[in-house]
Amino acid sequence: MSLPQSHPPVGHIHGKGKVCPVAGEIHGFCPPQPGDSRAPCPALNAMANHGYISRDGKKLTAQAIVRGLKACYGLSSPLAYFLAYVGFLFIGKFGRSLDLYEIGVHRRFGVEHDASLVHHDTRKGHKYAPIEIDSKLVETLIRDVHPSRKEIDASSDPEEKFLLNYEDVARARVRREAECRPIDAVHAEIARGEMAIILGVWETKSNNKTGIPVDHFRRWISEERLPDGWKPDHVQGLRDVRARSTNIRNAVKLLRQQALISAAGDAKSRASSYSHSSGSAGGEA
Numbered sequence: 001m002s003l004p005q006s007h008p009p010v011g012h013i014h015g016k017g018k019v020c021p022v023a024g025e026i027h028g029f030c031p032p033q034p035g036d037s038r039a040p041c042p043a044l045n046a047m048a049n050h051g052y053i054s055r056d057g058k059k060l061t062a063q064a065i066v067r068g069l070k071a072c073y074g075l076s077s078p079l080a081y082f083l084a085y086v087g088f089l090f091i092g093k094f095g096r097s098l099d100l101y102e103i104g105v106h107r108r109f110g111v112e113h114d115a116s117l118v119h120h121d122t123r124k125g126h127k128y129a130p131i132e133i134d135s136k137l138v139e140t141l142i143r144d145v146h147p148s149r150k151e152i153d154a155s156s157d158p159e160e161k162f163l164l165n166y167e168d169v170a171r172a173r174v175r176r177e178a179e180c181r182p183i184d185a186v187h188a189e190i191a192r193g194e195m196a197i198i199l200g201v202w203e204t205k206s207n208n209k210t211g212i213p214v215d216h217f218r219r220w221i222s223e224e225r226l227p228d229g230w231k232p233d234h235v236q237g238l239r240d241v242r243a244r245s246t247n248i249r250n251a252v253k254l255l256r257q258q259a260l261i262s263a264a265g266d267a268k269s270r271a272s273s274y275s276h277s278s279g280s281a282g283g284e285a
């Protein structure tokens with residue numbers, strides 16, 4: 001049986017190279033094909049989907065990832081070396097090569113952690129984190145973006161123009177740790193760092209908010225695809241990422257303090273309305 005000419009291609013082989021026989025141009029997008037390996041990391045998967053590392057996601061060295069991070073996202077050498085080599089060390093693959101799925105190894109000193117933004121926790125008895133993206137988690141994550149009043153007024157197509165900033169990320173982190181469970185300090189730092197990098201790579205300013213375009217972010221986190229025609233416009237450095245990560249941490253702290261204060265306020269008003277009603281009930285008796 002032959003397929004009509006207009007039929008989209010059904011599964012092809014990517015192999016070790018960076019060129020895809022279907023995507024055409026060198027960094028054109030092509031999703032993983034049967035047999036390709038992928039990680040629970042949108043950044044690395046997008047690099048494979050656009051041919052910045054082997055499209056099959058297999059037998060990758062830390063050096064190949066360094067090259068990919070610099071070319072794809074414009075990371076500085078110190079930041080790219082830090083992420084790739086420290087990452088391989090944590091994963092237990094220092095000096096060796098790996099397939100992308102191995103990056104999701106779930107262990108105490110691994111990079112992978114619970115309470116991810118769009119992935120479920122690693123299931124009991126499983127060695128690797130799931131790579132499936134839960135579309136409901138994506139939608140909830142996008143709802144964590146609270147646009148300013150001015151942004152809403154200025155936009156006819158909200159999602160196109162809204163920006164996601166470190167406060168929105170903090171809201172999502174607090175929510176996910178409440179939904180799953182709190183994660184330890186090292187993994188909390190990793191989780192903040194993951195988002196701090198992309199906040200730096202795509203940062204842009206509107207009249208009243210600084211952040212990254214929600215449409216870029218949604219496509220990247222859910223389809224593991226880069227914005228059409230986008231190329232890095234600056235070198236993203238390690239020090240800047242640390243500052244952004246600190247902003248997220250402070251915003252998380254503030255949200256938790258506010259939640260405590262409002263819970264204490266609720267408890268106080270419940271107690272006072274209880275004593276009121278039991279007092280008046282007593283008066284009537």
Ligand code: HEM
Pocket residue numbers: 040041042043044065069073075083084087088103104105111112113114115116117118119129194195197198
């Ligand atoms: C441009 C550089 C990078 C960025 C922007 C980035 C960003 C992200 C983001 C946002 C997530 C969270 C996905 C979620 O919460 O559902 C993630 C997950 C992950 N990334 Fe990356 N990443 C980068 C590079 C790397 C590198 C170099 C490694 C390892 C060598 C790595 C390993 C991981 C792992 C293991 C996870 C899973 C963590 C989890 O359990 O949620 N990433 N990354």
